[in-house]
Amino acid sequence: RIYIRRFRNDLKRFERSQQRVHTSVGVGIGSYLTCHGLGPLVFYDGSLNSDKYIDILDKYLPTAFEKFLPHSSHEILLQQDNARPHVSIKTRKYFKKKHLHPIPWSANSADLNLIENIWSILDDKLLKFNINNTEQLKSAMQMAWLEISNDIVRKLFKSVPKRIRQVINRRGFACRY
Numbered sequence: 530r531i532y533i534r535r536f537r538n539d540l541k542r543f544e545r546s547q548q549r550v551h552t553s554v555g556v557g558i559g560s561y562l563t564c565h566g567l568g569p570l571v572f573y574d575g576s577l578n579s580d581k582y583i584d585i586l587d588k589y590l591p592t593a594f595e596k597f598l599p600h601s602s603h604e605i606l607l608q609q610d611n612a613r614p615h616v617s618i619k620t621r622k623y624f625k626k627k628h629l630h631p632i633p634w635s636a637n638s639a640d641l642n643l644i645e646n647i648w649s650i651l652d653d654k655l656l657k658f659n660i661n662n663t664e665q666l667k668s669a670m671q672m673a674w675l676e677i678s679n680d681i682v683r684k685l686f687k688s689v690p691k692r693i694r695q696v697i698n699r700r701g702f703a704c705r706y
Contacts, residue, residue, distance in 0.1 A: 556663055558670065559585060562644055563597045563605070564686045570674045572667055582614040583623050590629075611636040640704045641692050643685045650677055 557577055561568040568589060573581050597605065609615045609631055624631060639645045654673035660666045695704030 556666055556670075560644070560647075560674075561589070561593060562647060562682055562685075563593070564683060565597050566679045566682055567647070567674070567677060568593055570670060577612070577614045579614045579617040579619040582620060586623070607631040608634055608642075610634060610638075610642060641689075641696060643689070646685055647677065647682075650681065
């Protein structure tokens with residue numbers, strides 16, 4: 530199967546399209562963002578489960594707190610989607626033990642979830658790479674990740690009030706983000 534990805538301004542022009550062939554090359558990734566910037570890109574093998582998620586949190590949350598908490602006049606809020614590993618009993622026990630209180634979040638709220646925009650930006654940046662295997666994919670992802678500027682992240686955070694207003698105005702239905 531061949532997928533075609535068109536550039537935003539050229540939706541009707543087929544000759545300006547890029548062909549994308551989906552292959553079995555894939556890797557699990559995760560990260561976080563704050564109004565001060567992006568966290569590191571984390572790779573994991575296979576499907577994400579509670580154990581892997583907790584291992585990732587143990588490894589990267591302390592660094593995030595050290596890096597970003599001194600720069601913040603506010604408490605750090607932990608927001609995550611409702612993927613099974615994020616809300617499992619084991620993960621909730623971990624949060625309780627670590628005195629972490631993730632904010633309640635709707636399962637269907639990708640338009641309010643800023644990391645979804647970051648994944649989309651990353652995906653767009655990967656178009657310029659010729660990727661044939663997992664190592665090339667990881668390398669390309671790291672390079673593309675470093676291209677995402679703090680200005681882009683700040684603009685996403687500044688868009689949150691507008692996003693919330695749109696969702697409220699649309700009575701909970703998806704907004705344009």
